[in-house]
Amino acid sequence: MIEITNDYLLDKKIKMFQSDSSYKTSSxxxxxxxxxxxxxxxxxxxxxxxxxxxxxxxxxxxFPSAEITGFEIQKELVKLSNMSAEANNFSNLEYLFYDxxxxxxxxxxxxxxxxxxxxxxxxxxxxxxxxxKAMAHNQQDITLEQWLKFCLKMLKPFGLLYLxxxxxxxxxxxxxxxxxAGNIRLIPIYSxxxxxxxxxxxxxxxxxxxxxKILPPLIIHQNGSYSKEAEQILRGGKxxxxxxxxxx
Numbered sequence: 001m002i003e004i005t006n007d008y009l010l011d012k013k014i015k016m017f018q019s020d021s022s023y024k025t026s027s028x029x030x031x032x033x034x035x036x037x038x039x040x041x042x043x044x045x046x047x048x049x050x051x052x053x054x055x056x057x058x059x060x061x062x063f064p065s066a067e068i069t070g071f072e073i074q075k076e077l078v079k080l081s082n083m084s085a086e087a088n089n090f091s092n093l094e095y096l097f098y099d100x101x102x103x104x105x106x107x108x109x110x111x112x113x114x115x116x117x118x119x120x121x122x123x124x125x126x127x128x129x130x131x132x133k134a135m136a137h138n139q140q141d142i143t144l145e146q147w148l149k150f151c152l153k154m155l156k157p158f159g160l161l162y163l164x165x166x167x168x169x170x171x172x173x174x175x176x177x178x179x180x181a182g183n184i185r186l187i188p189i190y191s192x193x194x195x196x197x198x199x200x201x202x203x204x205x206x207x208x209x210x211x212x213k214i215l216p217p218l219i220i221h222q223n224g225s226y227s228k229e230a231e232q233i234l235r236g237g238k239x240x241x242x243x244x245x246x247x248x
Contacts (some may be wrong), residue, residue, distance in 0.1 A: 004080070009054060011235040014061050017086040018052050022076055027056030027116055028199070030219070030234050031189070032164040033062075035203055036114060037239040041065040046107075048117040048151050049073070050095055053081030055116055056065045060090040062237060069107070070095040071211045094210075100150045101142055107154065144169065148176045155206045164189075176211075181216060182208035185239065187207040188217040201240075216245070 009030060018024045031114050033055045036045070043066045047056040050070030070093075072078045078097045085093040096106055144165075151161055161181060165173060167188065169243050177184065183205035188197035197217065218240065220230045232243040 009058060010237040012059065013237060014057050014084075015051060015087050016057055017078065017087070021082065022080075023051055024054045025054030027220075027234055028164050030058055031240075032116060032118055032162055032201055033058035034233045034238065034240040035162040035187075035201060036063070037241040039066060039114065042067065042110060043113040045069070045114045045116065046071065046112040046151075046154050047121060048100065048115060048147070048154075049082060050077075051118070053078050053084050053093075053095060053117060055106065055107055056093055056095075057081075057084055057088065058088070058237065059082070059116070060085065060088070060093040064090075064092060064241075066092060068093045069112075071098040071100060071106075073097070073099050089122045100147070105154070109153045110156050110159075111212070112159060113156055114152050114160050114162065116148070117145045117151055117156050118164050124129045124227050144172060145176050148173070149180075152177075152180055152206055157207050159206050161204045161206065162202070164199060167200045170200055170202075173202065177204050180214075181206050183210035184212040185215050187215045190217055190219045192221050193219050 003020055005018050005020060007018050008014060009016060016025070035057060043063070045059060045066050045068045047068065047070040050056055050072045053070060056068050056070045059066065070081060071093055072081065075097050078095045081095040085095065098106055106181060155161060181204035185203040187201040189199035189201060190197050217229050218229060221227060229243045229245050232238045233240060
């Protein structure tokens with residue numbers, strides 16, 4: 001029998017159900033959700049590889065007028081995330097069991113204004129003995145190129161793609177997006193100041209030819225706790241573009 005835990009996001013503004021026996025959401029989900037900013041009313045958003053719903057639950061909280069869908073390959077996680085959506089009265093949010101390697105897609109290509117994703121990070125190396133966690137963290141029978149091409153396929157022309165990934169995968173990501181998307185905005189993520197960035201966040205616009213921009217970095221920890229900027233995102237639920245980074 002699965003033991004379900006009651007967890008929370010955004011300083012307990014959002015309730016979510018998870019299981020100790022399966023993949024659990026991380027702060028990366030909240031961080032990448034912060035990239036969406038001032039979207040149009042009625043916008044359609046797709047969360048690819050939605051896991052336990054961390055990304056899209058945050059988006060449903062911030063954008064109640066949006067239509068949000070999550071695609072997830074693990075049936076147990078689909079069930080838990082739909083329970084979370086119902087518990088928060090997010091009638092604009094639905095999770096579907098779907099393997100993005102399949103040809104038949106629940107929605108036609110080009111159906112979404114925004115596609116957001118936190119793809120599996122690891123190509124190889126040691127895998128968790130827990131099958132659910134291994135599927136979430138390790139690429140299994142799918143490449144990063146296949147994953148991102150699916151995301152682009154589901155976007156409308158000039159729609160926006162948002163992702164978070166390992167910094168070392170940036171060259172591969174840019175190669176995949178080459179001539180398919182532009183107007184790329186890159187945000188390095190530093191765990192602490194003066195360290196090497198291990199994560200990056202990225203926004204790309206399908207079909208655009210606008211040159212890439214590197215935006216100011218996000219530093220997560222400072223003086224033994226969250227930085228002021230990270231606090232505003234992870235607990236305050238602010239967009240990355242709304243945070244106050246002035247000195248105090």
